[in-house]
Amino acid sequence: MNVNCPTCKKEVVWSTxxxxxxxxxxxxxxxxxxxxxxxxxxxxxxNLKPNLTGHIDEFDIEEMLGEQLNEQFFKE
Ligand SMILES: [Zn+2]
Structure with a gap:
């Protein structure tokens, strides 16, 4: 069974x-x-609910958003 990634729309295998x-x-x-x-x-x-999101801290999010901004900045 395949699903599309909600973020990038890439097809991904639904697997445990x-x-x-x-x-x-x-x-x-x-x-x-x-x-x-x-x-x-x-x-x-x-304010993030650990039971809902799993263990993700704000530094992961900030690092990720930084990478995303860099990619957009360098993409002509
Ligand atoms: Zn994706």
Whole structure:
């Protein structure tokens, strides 16, 4: 069974081996979480629900968003 990654739309196999499903990677999962967090103005970790999101701290999100901005900046 395949699904499309909600973040990058890449086809990804839905498997219990994929801990980031339905995302293709941790990066895409963090991007999705980051968008959700910024929309909700709860980017600080204390408002994230561990049971819902798993163990993701704000530094992971900031690092990920930084990479995303760099990619956009360098992409002509
Ligand atoms: Zn993806």
């Amino acid at each position: 081996d994929n801990e980031f499903r339905p995302f293709c990677s941790k990066r895409c999962k963090l991007i999705d979480l980051g968008e959700w967090a910024s929309e909700s103005n709860v980017i600080k970790g204390e």
